[in-house]
Amino acid sequence: MGDFAEIVDSNNFDIVGVTETWFNDDVNSADVSLPGFKLIRNDRVGRGGGVCVFVREHYKIKVIDMDFESESPVECLWIQLSIRKLSIVIGVVYRPPNRRKRKSKFSSFVNDVDLMLNYVCPMADCVFCIGDVNVNLLNSSNPLSECFSSYGFDQIIQEPTRVTLTSSTLLDPIFVKCPANFMGVSGVKNMCHISDHRLAFCECYVPGSKRVQKFITYRDFDDFDCEAFLSDLRSERWHSFTREPNINKKVQIFNDILLSVYDRYAPVRRRRISKPRATWLTERLRGLMRKRDRAFATFRRSGSADDWNEYKRMRNGTLAEIRRSKKSYLLAASSDGNEAVWKALKSLNVAKVNARAIPDCLKDAESISDFFSAFNGVAGDDACTDKISYYNSNSNRTEPSFHFKIASLEQIRTIMTGIRTKAVGDDDVTLDMLVHAFPVIESYVQHLVNSCIVAGVFPVQWKCAIGIPLPKTVEPTSCSDLRIISILPLLSKVLEKVLSDQISEYVNDFNLLPSYQSGFRRNHTLLLSPFLNMGVTSALRQVEGKREVSNDRVNNRERGYERDSAHSFKSLAEKPSGPGEELTSRAERCASTTEGVKLIISAISEELYGPIGLGRLVDPLVKEEAKQSASTLADSSGPVDG
Template identity: 25%
Template sequence: MMTSPSPKFHLLSESGLRVGHLNVYHLLNKVPDISSFLNIEHPCIHLLGLSETRLDYRMSDESIEIPQYFTFRRDAVKQGETGLAIYIHSSIQSITTRRSDLESQSVESLWVEISHSKSPSLLVGFIYRNPTATYAWYDEFLVMLDKVADSKKNILLLGDFNIDLSKSHSAWESTYSLVGLHQLVNKPTRVTSTTDTLIDHIYTNRQDLLHNVSVPNIGISDHYPVLCTWSMKLPRHAPKGHTTIQYRTFKRFNKDIFLFDISCAPFSNVYSFNDPDDAMLAWYNIFMPIIDKHAPLRKKRVKHPKLPPWLTKDVIGAMAIRDRLKKEKKFDDFKKQRNRVKSLVRSAKKAYFDRLVETDKSTSMIWKAINEITNKSNRKTDNTTPPISPNVFNTHFLTLAETLAQSSGCTTDNFVCSTLLSNLCGKKLKPDDNFSIPPMTVLDVGKCISMMANNKSTGRDNISPCLLKLALPYIVEPLTYIYNLSIQKNVFPTVLKKAKVIPLPKVKDLSEPNNFRPISILPLLSKPIERHVHKHLLKFFNERDLLSHSQSGFRPKHSCHTALTKLFDNWLTAINNSE
């Protein structure tokens, strides 16, 4: 099998806004190629416009999704249109708005505005002109450009105009000159075995701000992309080619030495404390230095976003060979290699999804495979950085509970049990019914920690389930003492209340904190006592029939299926009773 190193184009070296256009000719079939191009390109392309996407209402945004990018699209709705789309990098999402008011009904176009406080606003447009367009198209184009020019802003226009500027075209040159635009591409953009034409153009009214115009030999379609760099300042969180992650390294981890150090640790000191907070802090002060010594925290640079798991080195290498063959104008070999790339993509996808389902036949893995096949996996939990500071998120989430309580007219100081709830409890509970939490045993704590999934997310302490399980024989007794002390004193250790909060977007608009829901990841050490209390509280409710029979959430042997079954039974009974 022929392979080659992953392609690295290094086309856009200057800092600024990096913009490109490509006639993709059927986007849905080219998403792997576009994903590879956008994720491998360094530095990244901020805006990539695509023409001839051939998308319609049946094709969702998820079907063309690429990590780190969101999309604007204009699908073909009438004869002569072929569809446009723009991939916009998440780093400029907060300063990018669509300008539908500038888009013409007669000229297939997409316009966005890039507005940053430290640079003049820029209007970026993407155009497709059908080769069958009549002379009326030129008049409509001028009407649209007059409206754009009236904004008195910088203009950058890219697209497939199907006008070959490798030959003299005085009528078209006078047309774009009327609105003060200059064309900057000077190399053929569509190369076949018989023709070399320059039909993909870049226009601007500020040549001094446009740099690094290039036409890379990428064989994604029969057109080459056109790329350029616009000089402007971007937000500080704009990508610099990598992101950073924190993790515990086990490179020099020695299990025997780790267990020896744990066995010698003075965990007995925990028993000298009668306050759960003090006891828990003492346990942390003993345990943390040991794991920091054997599995220290490290920061790692991740140069590129994660590519789709099925996009293997063989596929990327085959794409590089395809591009090279087109560059060398070996068109017969290029067509064969292009078909081979398509076949490799299909085979790689099939092999990955077969492996995903066959290795673990659980329902969750089957859904994961289905979501990845349909490109719908984790679209709201990607690595997009919201344009909101952590302090704003913290303030919003910390005051959320108080705000909700005040809106309902009660607080923790003046909570009043509702009459309905009081009557229910009065009927179900006996006068001597009291709920109490029994103490935990060493077996309870050990069983809970042993059953933790190894891939469970860690809290602020970065203690993983693997380390807890490994050290379990030496830490289970002092932990049991702390949990029982917490039950006895009715105090939950403060350190176990501190969560790592991750804001997940509920909608596409990332500008408002209300559009996020917080996911709180507590330390793993909070789980044993949490589950112990839950177990006995649920038992108390069930024995006294305090839970509604209609409640299916958060109950064993209940689910959406049981709720729907009950509803269907009620509906069928009502139908049979002519109700």
């Protein structure tokens, strides 16, 4: 033990897992203990094997009972400890090698691991699984790695842990499930004087301060009286709102009236969140858990075999009921779509959560605001003036000029019905609040929207957004690695939708957009655009003249992409407005290779928009040859500058 103790001491390890201890009843724990460490053992019944864990004395630990009917001769030991209120579970697993007398199926071992992970994952913030699995994991495509990956684990050891003259294998993995910013250095160390296996290790940075308590603010609708609420809302002094000429003050009065009534019937509460609510945990399950705990307490007092068997019966029955409840929960979520399924999996702690943390150096709100304000997408006042002048001087339209119209009450109702977001803007008005109050406030919302349209003013309050920075990379280092989610007040979306619908209606009624424009248009995609009818024939002529495509040159790597490309061109030609059967066969031949597809795309771009390609079409100040090309194509569909 001297050499082993020296390795532990020199590396300052806090927790050490050991496999193949060969401990038995004749070995006293005091004889094999390390100074300053607790020893937890799980010996094999018989010769060899066994696992154990050494944990520093100042940690409070709890041994997790893993008494289940194993399909393989797996040996394991799982412990749970809390470090500054962070719950950590560590497991040491040993799978004996295949022998004539003890031949075990690898699939059975994977099934046993799946049972363990299903049990321990929901009970901890971080889970580590270490040990010797006697399977080479250098190839990550194997059933064991896939099993751990399905629970959100990462295997962090990337070097061989057993090296011989004829082989290099990774037999001693470390599977980790915890936030990325908790993990430090990991790797292997040589200890050939003790074992022919190399020592796998990792560092975990536990936050130095106490866990920050989480609080949520919400409106309490438990005792909400809807009829009394609507009655009080009707009796408010709405005339002060309707008579106010200033739009910004009008919005403020509306919010004040609505929030003041809600404060009386659904007051704001602040509550501390200790842990996520387990939706699958029913009252029946809670009762079974209490009975199981009482049975265990009875066994601890008596120590009798009958009480132990009763506890095991209660424990196994409760575990089976928990699994059935989780399964039913997932099946119910599956009927609501993929989003609900993934949300349910994450709530069960079996799906990997991409928690990308923002470093402290990027948490300054002013710096983020200054950075994104510098890229507002406007090239400058001169550029805007030039574009407006261009459109005014090239306008040959005969349709009437556009003016915004007041919105009907039916339009307001339709728009409100279509809002799905649960986000709360800077005005603290939620969608549920608007829905409950809408029978009373619908006419006032219409009045507010129409007042904005008549005055030509977008309220200042509705321009204020809550910006939430989200990292675009795993380790963001600058503001360019962030993207901002802007949450605007819900009523601002109503006004935006009213204006957007009127603009779209005007543009569509007078056919102001070129027929070949597909971007930013509803029910228009590149595959349905008429520009293909104009350019595909000419493009194929160019491609066929440059080369003859041979199917013999299609390699295996390109087969999938080329098959999809040929199918897309075939679908285009088969449409009623497409070029016909002859073009179908020609497109299939030319699109049978990646190079053929690239030539087709290049030829279409050059045929329709000149040598500058597709990307410059949207700018009205493009080169003269682009305007000539576009005007030629638009003769049958209206002016391009519209």
